[in-house]
Amino acid sequence: MGDIFFGIIMYVINLILISEFVRHRTNSNGVNFSILLVHYHILIGFYYGWFAKGTDTSFYWNLGDKFRHFNFESWWDAYGTHNYFVFFINYPFSRTLGLDFWTGTFLYASVSAWAFILLFLAGQDLLKANKVSLQAFNIWPNILLLPSLHFWSSGIGKDSLVFLFIAMFFYGIRDLRKYVFLVFLSAVLLYHVRPHMAFIVLLSTSIMLILDSKLHLSYKLVFFALAIVGFIFIYDEVLKFLRIDELNVENIEGVFNTSSGNLSYGKSFVDMSGYPYPLKVFTFLYRPLFFDAHNFSSLLNSVENLICLLLTIAIFTKVNPIKGYQKAPNAIKIMFLTFLLSSIAFAGAMSNFGIMVRMKNMTFVYFLIFLIYIYQVHLLERREYIMSKIAFAQKKRDAIARKVGG
Template sequence: MIDFIIVFILLLVVTQKLLASLSKKFAFFDKSLMQKLYWYHLFFFGIYYLYTLYNPSDSKQYYLVAQNAGEEWSLFFESGTKFVSFVAIPFVSMGFSYLTMMLVCSWFGYIGFVYAYLYFRENIPIDIKIFKRYNLLTVLLFLPNMHFWTVSLGKGSLIFMGLMLFTYAVKFPQKRIVTLLIGGFFVYMVRPHVMLFVLVGVMIGLLTGRGKLTTGVKILILAMSLGFLFAASNSILAVAKLENSENVVDDFEQFSEKRSVGLSESAGSGVDMSSYALPFKFFTFWFRPLFIDSPSLLGVFSSLENLIYLLLFAKILNRGFIRFIRKAPYMVKMSAIVFLLTSFAMTFVMSNLGIIMRQKSMVMYFGFFVIYYFLAQKEFNKRQQQKQRAYEMALIPNP
């Protein structure tokens, strides 16, 4: 227990120094909000730990593997599941208990939320109210399901941190190259195929979106992205065992079908998505479980959150959004592409609502960012029109 207390205090000090540094660097940074988010995130760490005491959890297996690794640390340095144990081995070798290791990974997840906040606020300075009283960004940051799946020893906390670091850094890659590389490293090592979607999103966003990056920087990013994709192509295809495939499309369909059946049979919350039309597959991945699907207390809470998702997405179902996305900045288009590509891939292999809840936590913020930007653009245009009308009224002489 002493190791937990020491690490708890150490992480608290490091967090305070990080927040103080960011508040000096960014005038918009709300240190108080981030401190509240820290304790909120730790609250879910406690809930998840209690959950693992009475339910199966991959975190137990990751810790056990790290505990028995001995001096074979280097053998675990490969993308995918082994990488989680690779991260844990140095900490476990220092005597960290399972509880302490969970705390460390929970902190990694919290770092993801800090940089998610920067990702939103740096690009969208306008506050948006929903239901006429709640700040949208605050609501998004405090969504329970997002925290529940990013507080444990596992892929969720590591990839969420990596995605948010990378996305924050890609706005000014030449100034944030270290953050960009660290974020990209974690995303690639945890899920190489997600790194593929991110880079495709970056390239399409740069080529089609508006932005302030110079032509030279755009060319550099595109060249680096293409170079990485070429070098890592075998690793990415190996996720679905397609590195030696002669017909990637057909073999991927077979892999997807087997994977979907396997996940459906692995738990009691399976859904047969194989016969669904693509729009309904997306609906299932983004918005289910809903109340009619919820077999447990966790499912009920997830249904409430999914209802919020559904209400938010309903705000972009209009012609104005189509006009907006066509002329959107590259950060918006990048986010939209990453969100859609990842969702598309997941709908072919996910058929268990419990796993869907966990997997979609890593990509939902990309969709939220697009919605938030759209609503902020509408609010900005509204304010500009009001200013213009006020200016015109001021020019009209009194009779």
């Protein structure tokens, strides 16, 4: 009974928040799309719960399993980074309230759905458009409905939290003065779940904000100081995570080789040991494709990867990505840089399609937003060019008419 009551309360709160938060930031169609995102995400979340029940999702919700049991006498005993922070979040719901696994699934899906609402609102603001079409297809905002984006970010565990915290960070980074607390909070939360991702996000942001000619020097100095402090704390956690003494080329290569060897199992294994690095990155981003599919899940991933590959080719053949990047606002640049750094980092350590899909899911959506942004800029410039040509031709006709009339 308590689970049902909790679920109803969560659902009502979500609808109220959408009404109060989203309604003031978009139009009625945007509110409807946000409601669709929430229900769609929750539906896929329950499918993920069924798919992954008994694995890490149950381990996180039950605060351990028969192989790895943790004795937490109080809530604060669970506090820590990595797995412990997930335990810390789950403790009051799982241990104190005694909610079951499916209620936990609904809780995670309801909360992580807000990642997509924030991405939608941020995209509407950055794109300055309600929709963007390519060959009569509305790629924005419909790209946010790709099933794998929701599948890997809806279940109980670190993936959902990381996806949400990164979305919070990028929603706030659009206007650092207005959302500085949200940016700070999301960075701290991200650090607690996956310090190496916090490191990549903060590194990308630091590079862009320090190089930004429009940002006042005082803001640069403040952010630079905060970034240095953040890196000092995160650096040790990254070393612990990678199990190395210091960051250097030799140690990183060792980590890649070890990770690749540990993941060389199952039908989804792909041997990339002989691949040049650009091909490793391509494999990380766009495979499995149809010739790699061995079950329904990999077949579905193949369809999505083909869509993303065709979208990338279609836009890159129309738009110079370097020039598009140069014209983009800082928020888009930071999104793209985060995607690029994480892709380069993870591509060398992955050799299993299942793990690749999960890892790329954290940042790939920001590459899609980058693609749509530079394509929309291209459309606007092309429209302005055509309008200027029409205006020039009209002026020429008017001049000829006046000369003939005179």
